[in-house]
Amino acid sequence: MDKCLREILRLKSKFDLEIIVVDGGSIDNTLSIVKHYQEHLGVKILYDQGKGLGYARDIGWRSSSAEYIVMLDSDVLLNEEFIAEAIKVLERDKELGAVAAKLKPISLDKGWFGRFQEKNLAIHLHHQDPPYPAEAVALHTACTVFKRKVLEEVGGFDEFFDLAKEDSDISYRIRKRGYKLSYLNYYAIHLERARILKTNFRYGRSYVLISRKHPNMEKLWRFKNIVLTSSIVFPILQPLIYLYYLRRYIKLQTLSFIEKVILSLIELLRQDLRTIGMLYQLILDRLQTH
Structure with missing residues (x-):
C-alpha cells in the first residue's frame, strides 16, 4: 500500500485525482499507512463491511465525482503514461467503455518459489493480448480506467462476486451494453506475494x-x-x-x-x-x- 500511495502522490501534481481507499477489514498496518498520506492526498477512506471485492469496488466509484474511474489494487503501481493515454483514448473513442494496463508481476518473495511464480504469471497474463484498437473479451480491475457513465449504465459492480471474478462480470455486462474493452500497450507493476493457495482456491x-x-x-x-x-x-x-x-x-x-x-x-x-x-x-x- 505504501508504494502504491507513494506513486499516486508523485502523480498528484500532474492529474486532478480524487483518492478513495476501500478497506477490506485489514488487520495489518494498511490503515495507518493510508492515514499517513491523508494530509497530502486528501484520501477518503471507506469500509467494505466484510462484503468483499464486488461491494468494495462499487462503493468506491459511487462515492467519487469523477468522469473517469481508475480502479487500482493496493499492490499495483500506477503508470503515468498509461493514465494519460487512457484518458485520451477514452475521450476520443465513444465506443470504448474501459481500458486496462497490462500487468508486469514482480515477486516480493525472493525465494525460489517466488521467482518461479513471477515467471509463471508473466507467461499466463495478458502480455500476448493485442493492444487497442483490438478488443478484449474481458479486463482485470487491478489497473483499469472506466468511463463513469458506462458504470452507471450497467449498474456498477455486483456485490455477489465477493471473492473474485467481479472483473469478468463487469466486463461482460459492459460488452452486452454495446461498448468495447481494450488493453493499452503500457505496463503497470504488480507486486506479487506467494499467495498461490488462497488466491487460486478463491478463483476456482x-x-x-x-x-x-x-x-x-x-x-x-x-x-x-x-x-x-x-x-x-x-x-x-x-x-x-x-x-x-x-x-x-x-x-x-x-x-x-x-x-x-x-x-x-x-x-x-x-x-x-x-x-x-x-x-x-x-x-x-x-x-x-x-
Missing part, C-alpha cells in the same frame, strides 16, 4: 458463480474443467496433465530446461487449486439447498 470458487450469471461466456463444464476434475478424482491422471503443461512450456525459448520443468509443476498446482475451489463451491451450494 468464483468460476461457479460467474458461469451461472454468464453461461454463454463462462461455461463451467468445458473440456478443460472436465479433464482437471477427472485428474482430481483420479490422481493417476495427474502425470498426464503435467506432461501436457510441460509440452507447452518446452516451446518457450526464453526458459531453461529446469525452469520449464518447475514452471510446469507450478502451473499444475495452480490449476489443481482452482479445480478444488470449483468443486468445493459446487458441494457447498448443494449442501445449502438441502
